[in-house]
Amino acid sequence: MTPLQVQVPGEGYHRELISCQVACPVHTDARGYVRAIAEGRFDDAYLIARGPNPFASICGRVCGAPCEAACRRGKVPRVDDDGAFVAADRPIAIRALKRFVCELHGPESTEAVSLLGQIRNFGPPVAANVDEMAAMLHATMNGRVRRVNGQSVAIIGAGPAGLSAAHDLALLGFRPVVYETEPVPAGMLWLGVPAYRLPREVIEREVEVIRALGVEIRCGVTVGRDVSLADLRRDYAAVILAVGAKSSRGLGLPGEAGPGVFGGVDLLRAVSLGERVEAGGDVVVVGGGNVAYDVARSVLRQIAFDTARTAARMAQTSRVRLVSLEGLEEMPADTVEIMEGDEEGVERLNGWGPVEILRGGEGRVRGIRFRRCLRVYDANRGFAPLYDDENQLTLECDSVMLAVGQAPRLDFLDDGGADIEQFRPGWPKTDPKTLATTAPGVFVAGDLAHGTRLLIDAVASGKAAARSVYEYVTGSRLDSHAVTSHLVEHRYRRESGYESIRRVPVPLAHPEERLSHPEALVEKGYTQEQAMREASRCLDCGVTPVFDGTRCVLCGGCADVCPTLCLKLVPLTEISAGAELGSVLEASLGEDADLSQHSAILKDEDRCIRCAACVMRCPVDAITMERVAYTTEWSCQ
Ligand SMILES: Cc1cc2nc3c(=O)[nH]c(=O)nc-3n(C[C@H](O)[C@H](O)[C@H](O)COP(=O)(O)OP(=O)(O)OC[C@H]3O[C@@H](n4cnc5c(N)ncnc54)[C@H](O)[C@@H]3O)c2cc1C
Ligand code: SF4
Ligand code: SF4
Structure with missing residues (x-):
C-alpha cells in the first residue's frame, strides 16, 4: 500500500486555507465581507472589500475574480436534496456579492469625501494584509512609516495600475500627477470594457474618490507629444510608466491592411468614446478570448441599435460571427461570455485559423478565408497550431475585427528613455520585485509590467510600484509583517442547512432587453435576500x-x-x-x-x-x- 502523504500545519498553514484571500492579487478578505453580508453587516462588508482595493466597485462588476476560481466551496462535495453528497459544489458568487455591497455603501451611493472618512476610520476586524489601506494609514499616523512631504511623482497612464499607484502614493504623503492621453480616466476599464458590463457612472464615481485623496489627473495630455518623458524625469521625484498594452495586434494576413479591417481594442475604444465607426453589418470577429466577445457583443448591440433607429438599414444583413482557432472546450473566453454571446446571437465557429482577407472592387472587404485547425497546443501546452490546408472555409462579410492580443506603445521613450532597456521590443526590462526599470527613478506598473492580465493584477502592481517609489525617494526600506492570533470560537454555530444551499444564480436581463440599447446592463445584481442567502453558503475558511x-x-x-x-x-x-x-x-x-x-x-x-x-x-x-x-x-x- 502506498504510504499516505501528509502535511504538518506550520506557520502560515491556516492562512493558506482562506483560498479566496490567497488567490486575490491584493489579498482582499473576501471571506470577511462575504460573512459580513451573511450577517447583514453591509457597511462593514463594503469597508472590508474596499480596504486593499481602490477599484472595489468596478471589480464588483467586472473583475475576473480569481478568488471565485479558488473558492473552497467549489471543491467540497455537494449535498443533494436527500442529503447525499453527489458532486463538487459551486464556488461562492464572490464578485456579485461585492457588487451588492458596493452599490449599497460604495461611491455609487455615498459622496467621495464622506466615504474617504469612513474608509480611514475603519480597522479591518479580522484578516488584514499589507495592501490594506487602514494598515498603511495607521502606520503613517503612528509614525512607524514616515509620511513624505508632498514630493511630486509623475504617473503616465490613468488606467487601474496608474491610479492605484497614485492612490497609495497619496496615502504616503506624495503629490501624484497622472498624465492620460485620452479624454477620460480609467484606461481599458473605460476604453475597453463595454458599458453593458460596466456603467460609466460607476467608473466616474470610483475615480472621484481617488481624486478626493489629492491625486491630480490630467486627461488629454500625451506623454511624448505634449510633454516629454525627459521633462517628467527632470521635474518629478520619480516616474511610473503605466501605459498598458493598448495597441491591437495584427496577424499580417494578406489583405489585412486597408479599410474594413479593425483592431479589436481600437473598435471598443471608438465605441466607448462615441466615435463614428465605419463598420458594415456583416462582421467576422477573429479571436476566442474575452476581448473577442466584448467586440462581437458590442458590434451586435450597435447593429441592433442602428437597425432599430434607421429603417433604411433594416434590409442589410446584420450578423456577427466569431471565429476561434480553439475548439469550444479550449476557448480562452470565460464560459459565461460564450453562453451569453450564444444567447444574444453571436454565431460561433470553432477550430478555424485565418489565412487571407479577401477584397473586391475599390478594395472593399468581401470575405475572409480560413483553414481547419486540427490542434492548437502541443503536449507541453505550448502554442503550436496544426492546420489541415485541404480543408478551407470562406466567409463572406464586409468587416473583419481582429481580437488576437494587444501590445504596448513606447514611442514616448524616444525623448528621455534611452536608458530604459527592453527585454524584447515594447517591453521594458524590470526588476520583478521592485518594478524598477534600468533607468534610475523610473518604475513600471500594470499590463506593461506583467503583460495583459486582469484588472486586479494591474491594481496590485500599481500598489507595489508605489511602495518602491517610496523606498527610492526616501532611501528607507518599507517592511511589513503579519501578526497572527488564534481565537477559540466557543459559541461557533453555522446557519441551519448552509451546506445544502445551491448557488443563487446572478439575475440576468433577457437577451432581447440586453440588445435594446448598447448600454443596457446584462447583469442585474442580487437583491438583499438573494445576497444574504448566497453569502450564507460561505464556509468561513478562516x-x-x-x-x-x-x-x-x-x-x-x-x-x-x-x-x-x-x-x-x-x-x-x-x-x-x-x-x-x-x-x-x-x-x-x-x-x-x-x-x-x-x-x-x-x-x-x-x-x-x-x-x-x-x-x-x-x-x-x-x-x-x-x-x-x-x-x-x-x-x-
Ligand atoms: C477589452 C478589454 C476588456 C477587459 N475586461 C476585463 C474584465 O472584464 N475584467 C478584468 O479583470 N480585466 C479586464 N480587462 C483587463 C484590464 O482592463 C487590464 O488588465 C487593465 O486595464 C490594465 O491596466 P493598466 O493600468 O496597466 O493599463 P490600461 O488600462 O491600458 O491603462 C493605460 C493608460 O495609459 C494611457 N496611455 C498610454 N500611453 C500614454 C501616453 N503616452 N501618455 C499618456 N497616457 C498614455 C492609456 O490611454 C490608458 O488610459 C480587459 C481588457 C480589455 C482590453
Ligand atoms: S468558502 Fe468562503 S472563505 Fe472559503 S474560499 Fe470560498 S468565499 Fe472564501
Ligand atoms: S468541521 Fe469537523 S466534522 Fe465538519 S467537515 Fe470539518 S472536520 Fe468534518
Whole structure:
C-alpha cells in the first residue's frame, strides 16, 4: 500500500486555507465581507472589500475574480436534496456579492469625501494584509512609516495600475500627477470594457474618490507629444510608466491592411468614446478570448441599435460571427461570455485559423478565408497550431475585427528613455520585485509590467510600484509583517442547512432587453435576500477545527460524524513520515516509539465544511473551532 502523504500545519498553514484571500492579487478578505453580508453587516462588508482595493466597485462588476476560481466551496462535495453528497459544489458568487455591497455603501451611493472618512476610520476586524489601506494609514499616523512631504511623482497612464499607484502614493504623503492621453480616466476599464458590463457612472464615481485623496489627473495630455518623458524625469521625484498594452495586434494576413479591417481594442475604444465607426453589418470577429466577445457583443448591440433607429438599414444583413482557432472546450473566453454571446446571437465557429482577407472592387472587404485547425497546443501546452490546408472555409462579410492580443506603445521613450532597456521590443526590462526599470527613478506598473492580465493584477502592481517609489525617494526600506492570533470560537454555530444551499444564480436581463440599447446592463445584481442567502453558503475558511493530540483518545468519533468524510483514523505506519512529521512524532512519542502501536487523525482540508460536528461529538474536548486572525504592521527603516 502506498504510504499516505501528509502535511504538518506550520506557520502560515491556516492562512493558506482562506483560498479566496490567497488567490486575490491584493489579498482582499473576501471571506470577511462575504460573512459580513451573511450577517447583514453591509457597511462593514463594503469597508472590508474596499480596504486593499481602490477599484472595489468596478471589480464588483467586472473583475475576473480569481478568488471565485479558488473558492473552497467549489471543491467540497455537494449535498443533494436527500442529503447525499453527489458532486463538487459551486464556488461562492464572490464578485456579485461585492457588487451588492458596493452599490449599497460604495461611491455609487455615498459622496467621495464622506466615504474617504469612513474608509480611514475603519480597522479591518479580522484578516488584514499589507495592501490594506487602514494598515498603511495607521502606520503613517503612528509614525512607524514616515509620511513624505508632498514630493511630486509623475504617473503616465490613468488606467487601474496608474491610479492605484497614485492612490497609495497619496496615502504616503506624495503629490501624484497622472498624465492620460485620452479624454477620460480609467484606461481599458473605460476604453475597453463595454458599458453593458460596466456603467460609466460607476467608473466616474470610483475615480472621484481617488481624486478626493489629492491625486491630480490630467486627461488629454500625451506623454511624448505634449510633454516629454525627459521633462517628467527632470521635474518629478520619480516616474511610473503605466501605459498598458493598448495597441491591437495584427496577424499580417494578406489583405489585412486597408479599410474594413479593425483592431479589436481600437473598435471598443471608438465605441466607448462615441466615435463614428465605419463598420458594415456583416462582421467576422477573429479571436476566442474575452476581448473577442466584448467586440462581437458590442458590434451586435450597435447593429441592433442602428437597425432599430434607421429603417433604411433594416434590409442589410446584420450578423456577427466569431471565429476561434480553439475548439469550444479550449476557448480562452470565460464560459459565461460564450453562453451569453450564444444567447444574444453571436454565431460561433470553432477550430478555424485565418489565412487571407479577401477584397473586391475599390478594395472593399468581401470575405475572409480560413483553414481547419486540427490542434492548437502541443503536449507541453505550448502554442503550436496544426492546420489541415485541404480543408478551407470562406466567409463572406464586409468587416473583419481582429481580437488576437494587444501590445504596448513606447514611442514616448524616444525623448528621455534611452536608458530604459527592453527585454524584447515594447517591453521594458524590470526588476520583478521592485518594478524598477534600468533607468534610475523610473518604475513600471500594470499590463506593461506583467503583460495583459486582469484588472486586479494591474491594481496590485500599481500598489507595489508605489511602495518602491517610496523606498527610492526616501532611501528607507518599507517592511511589513503579519501578526497572527488564534481565537477559540466557543459559541461557533453555522446557519441551519448552509451546506445544502445551491448557488443563487446572478439575475440576468433577457437577451432581447440586453440588445435594446448598447448600454443596457446584462447583469442585474442580487437583491438583499438573494445576497444574504448566497453569502450564507460561505464556509468561513478562516475558522478551522484544531485537534489537540494530547487530549485525543483516538476514539474515532469525529471521523464517524464528519458529513464530508474528511477525517480518517489511520495507523502511523500507513503515513509517509518525512523529516517534518518525523520530528513532530519524536517530540510527542519519544525517539524509539513503536509506530505500529500508534494512530493519527488525518484531515483532508479540501473537504472540510467547518460544520463543527466533530467538535460537538468529541467526548474529551480535544477539538476546538479556532479563528485565525491577522493584522499587518508596517514599519520603515
Ligand atoms: C477589452 C478589454 C476588456 C477587459 N475586461 C476585463 C474584465 O472584464 N475584467 C478584468 O479583470 N480585466 C479586464 N480587462 C483587463 C484590464 O482592463 C487590464 O488588465 C487593465 O486595464 C490594465 O491596466 P493598466 O493600468 O496597466 O493599463 P490600461 O488600462 O491600458 O491603462 C493605460 C493608460 O495609459 C494611457 N496611455 C498610454 N500611453 C500614454 C501616453 N503616452 N501618455 C499618456 N497616457 C498614455 C492609456 O490611454 C490608458 O488610459 C480587459 C481588457 C480589455 C482590453
Ligand atoms: S468558502 Fe468562503 S472563505 Fe472559503 S474560499 Fe470560498 S468565499 Fe472564501
Ligand atoms: S468541521 Fe469537523 S466534522 Fe465538519 S467537515 Fe470539518 S472536520 Fe468534518
